[in-house]
Amino acid sequence: MTTKRTTATTTTTTTTPNDTPNTNTNTVNTGLYLRWSRIIKTVTIKADNSGLLRGSIAAPTKESNESFIRRRTNSKKNGNNKKEEKKNILKEVSGYAAPGEIVAMMGPSGSGKTSLLNCLSGRNPYNSGIVSVNGRPLGSGEQNGSGSDMKRLMSRIAYVKQDDIFFEHLTVRDQLGYTALLRLPQLWTHTRKMNEVNRIIRLLRLTKVADSKIQMLSGGEKKRVNIGTELLTDPAVLLLDEPTSGLDSTSAVALIQMLSKLARNSNKTIITSIHQPSSALFFGFDRLIMLAEGHVVYFGQPKQSLLYLKEHGLDCPLGYNGADHWMDLLVQDSAIDDDEDDDIIEDGDVENTTAIVAVTTTAVSLSDGTGSGTNTDDDDKDEYEPSKYATSWGLQYRTLVHRSLKNSRSAIFTPINVIKSCALGIISGLLWYQMDYTESRVFDRSSYFFFTMTFWVFDAMFQSFMAFPSERTVILKERASGSYRLSAYFMGKTTSEMPARLVLPLIYMVISFWMASISTSFSMFVATTFISLLSVMAGEAIGLLVGATIYDTEKGMTFMTVISLFLALVGGFFVENVPSFLVWTKYLSPFKYSFDASLQLVFDKPVPCDGSGALEALCGGSSTGYAQPEQVIEYLGVQGSVGFNVGILIAIGLVPRYLAYLALRAKKEGDR
Incomplete structure (x- = not known):
C-alpha cells in the first residue's frame, strides 16, 4: 500500500491566500477561498460484548484494510477486552479550495471524506485545527471565530448531503418554491423569490419535470433538485457529499460537468466527495484530495497524481482507469511490502509537501499557532445551528x-x-x-x-x-x-x-x-x-x-x-x-x-x-x-x-x- 500522510504534489507551487490560482476568468463575484489546516477529529469507539469495536464511523471491512488500520492509526487495539477506544478519524488534514474550482475528495469508505465535509461546513466540531474563509477563522470552536461575522460566513456555505431527501408528494416547483419562501430574505417579494426558483430550474435543466412529483423523478433529476435547494441562497461555497452515488456513468459525468460549469461561470468554490469516479470524471476536477484512514495522501491536480505514483514505482497500467488505480492502492495493503511503503511515505514527506506547507503556515499564523474547535466524542452532536433565520x-x-x-x-x-x-x-x-x-x-x-x-x-x-x-x-x-x-x-x-x-x-x-x-x-x-x-x-x-x-x-x-x-x-x-x-x-x-x-x-x-x-x-x-x-x-x-x-x-x-x-x-x- 503506497500512501503518504501529508498532502503532496510535485508540481504545485507555494501560494498565499491572495495569490491562489483561480481558473475562472469570467466572474463577477469575488468568491471565497476556503482553507483548512491540521484538522484533527476524534471519536470514541465503543466495544460490544465480543470486544469488537463499534463507533459512529464505520471501520473498513476488508482484511487488508484492517491490517492497514493496525499499522497506521495512532490508537491501536491492545486486546479484545477493551470497552472503548479513542480514534482519530481525521489526522492533521490540510488543504484549500479556490473560487472557480471544483475540488474532489477521494478515498475508500471510512477514509474521512464525509467527516471532513462536516467539519468544513460547520455541521460538526473538531478537536483541533483551523478552517478559514478568505483568511478569517471559521468553524465550530470558540477560537475559530465568533459572533455575527462567523454566522455571516457560515451562511455563505451550503452543504448538499448524499441522500436526496424530500417530501415526495410535492412537485419540483413546490419543493424549490417552499425553500425559497423560507430561506430567501424576508424583504424579497413573492414574485422575486419565484423568479429565483425559475432561474434555478432553468440552470439545472429541470424545466421538463418542474411540475412533476418528486417521487416520479430519476436519480439524476432528484440529485439536481437536491443541489437546487442549496443553490437558491446563492452560496459562495458549495460542499457535496458523493453527489454521483447511485447514478449511472452518463448521469454522473453530466452532473459533474454541470457543477464544473457552475464553478467557473459563478465563481463558486465547490468541494465534492466522490467514491470511485470514471476516468472522465477523474480528470474533470481541478484538484484532488486523496484520503486514507484520515490522512491526506495526495493533494494536487489529477494528471500530476499519476506522475507522482510513477515516481515511486507505482505506474498506472496502460488503459487502466487512474481513479481505479488510486483506489486499489488506497484499499489494498498488499500492493507493496511494508518496508518499501514506509520508505515512500518518509520520502514523500520530505520532497512533496510544497503546497501544503504554504497552507499550513498561513493557517497557523492566523491563530498564533493554537488549535481550535470544541472537543467532542460524538460525531452526531453539536451540529451548527444558525441563531437567526432569513424569515420571521x-x-x-x-x-x-x-x-x-x-x-x-x-x-x-x-x-x-x-x-x-x-x-x-x-x-x-x-x-x-x-x-x-x-x-x-x-x-x-x-x-x-x-x-x-x-x-x-x-x-x-x-x-x-x-x-x-x-x-x-x-x-x-x-x-x-x-x-x-x-x-x-x-x-x-x-x-x-x-x-x-x-x-x-x-x-x-x-x-x-x-x-x-x-x-x-x-x-x-x-x-x-x-x-x-x-x-x-x-x-x-x-x-x-x-x-x-x-x-x-x-x-x-x-x-x-x-x-x-x-x-x-x-x-x-x-x-x-x-x-x-x-x-x-x-x-x-x-x-x-x-x-x-x-x-x-x-x-x-x-x-x-x-x-x-x-x-x-x-x-x-x-x-x-x-x-x-x-x-x-x-x-x-x-x-x-x-x-x-x-x-x-x-x-x-x-x-x-x-x-x-x-x-x-x-x-x-x-x-x-
Whole structure:
C-alpha cells in the first residue's frame, strides 16, 4: 500500500491566500477561498460484548484494510477486552479550495471524506485545527471565530448531503418554491423569490419535470433538485457529499460537468466527495484530495497524481482507469511490502509537501499557532445551528402550514381513505340501523358510540405516530440549513394536518348517525360529532407524543399497540369494575371521557321500558313506565358532567402535544 500522510504534489507551487490560482476568468463575484489546516477529529469507539469495536464511523471491512488500520492509526487495539477506544478519524488534514474550482475528495469508505465535509461546513466540531474563509477563522470552536461575522460566513456555505431527501408528494416547483419562501430574505417579494426558483430550474435543466412529483423523478433529476435547494441562497461555497452515488456513468459525468460549469461561470468554490469516479470524471476536477484512514495522501491536480505514483514505482497500467488505480492502492495493503511503503511515505514527506506547507503556515499564523474547535466524542452532536433565520416566525409558520396541507392532502385525504370512511359509515349504519329509543336498545346505543370513538381514536393514534418519524430526515436536513425554527415546524405540522384528519370521521358520522337513528335533532348530531372529533384530536396528540419520543418504527408501533389497547380496555365499556390497583388508569383514557360525554348527550330524555329486562334494575321487567335519564346514565357508570368530560378531552388533546414539542427539542441536539 503506497500512501503518504501529508498532502503532496510535485508540481504545485507555494501560494498565499491572495495569490491562489483561480481558473475562472469570467466572474463577477469575488468568491471565497476556503482553507483548512491540521484538522484533527476524534471519536470514541465503543466495544460490544465480543470486544469488537463499534463507533459512529464505520471501520473498513476488508482484511487488508484492517491490517492497514493496525499499522497506521495512532490508537491501536491492545486486546479484545477493551470497552472503548479513542480514534482519530481525521489526522492533521490540510488543504484549500479556490473560487472557480471544483475540488474532489477521494478515498475508500471510512477514509474521512464525509467527516471532513462536516467539519468544513460547520455541521460538526473538531478537536483541533483551523478552517478559514478568505483568511478569517471559521468553524465550530470558540477560537475559530465568533459572533455575527462567523454566522455571516457560515451562511455563505451550503452543504448538499448524499441522500436526496424530500417530501415526495410535492412537485419540483413546490419543493424549490417552499425553500425559497423560507430561506430567501424576508424583504424579497413573492414574485422575486419565484423568479429565483425559475432561474434555478432553468440552470439545472429541470424545466421538463418542474411540475412533476418528486417521487416520479430519476436519480439524476432528484440529485439536481437536491443541489437546487442549496443553490437558491446563492452560496459562495458549495460542499457535496458523493453527489454521483447511485447514478449511472452518463448521469454522473453530466452532473459533474454541470457543477464544473457552475464553478467557473459563478465563481463558486465547490468541494465534492466522490467514491470511485470514471476516468472522465477523474480528470474533470481541478484538484484532488486523496484520503486514507484520515490522512491526506495526495493533494494536487489529477494528471500530476499519476506522475507522482510513477515516481515511486507505482505506474498506472496502460488503459487502466487512474481513479481505479488510486483506489486499489488506497484499499489494498498488499500492493507493496511494508518496508518499501514506509520508505515512500518518509520520502514523500520530505520532497512533496510544497503546497501544503504554504497552507499550513498561513493557517497557523492566523491563530498564533493554537488549535481550535470544541472537543467532542460524538460525531452526531453539536451540529451548527444558525441563531437567526432569513424569515420571521410568522412567515415560516404560514409557509409550513401551506406545505403541510398540500403534503397531507396527498398522504391522508386520499380517495382510498374517503372510501374507507364511507364504507365504515354504511356498515355501521346497517348494523345499528334505525334503533328505537327504548330499553332494549340502550346498550346498542352505547356500543355504537364506543365503537365510533375507539376506531377513530385508534386511527388517529397510529396515523399521527408516523408524522415525525417519517419526516425526521427531511426536517433534520432543513433545520441544519437554517430554514426554520422547530416551533414553527411543529405548529405548522400539527395545525395543518388536523383538518384532513378530522374530515374522515366527519364523513363517517354524517352517514352512520342518521342511518342508525341516534337522534332526529340536528343539534344532537352537531354535539356528538364535536365530541367524536375532540376524541380524535386527543388520540392524535397521544400518537404525536409517542412518535416524538420513539423514532424506531417497529418499537414505536409495538408500544402504540399496547398503550392504545390498554387505554381502550380501561375506558369503561369492556371492563366495568376495574381492579382497585388499576382504577386510576381509566382517568388517563380519552375513551372514557368521550364515551361518557356522548352517553350524557344521547340519553337526554326518559327511556321507555319495554319488558326486555335490559334495564331490569330500573324498569323491574315492566313494559310500561320510563327510566329517567339520570338513572340510565348512573346505571351505565357514566361520571362527571358533559362540560367536565369535554374539558378533559381538550386537555388530553393539548398536553401531549406540548410534551411532544418538548421531546423534539430535547432530542434535536443528539439526533442531528
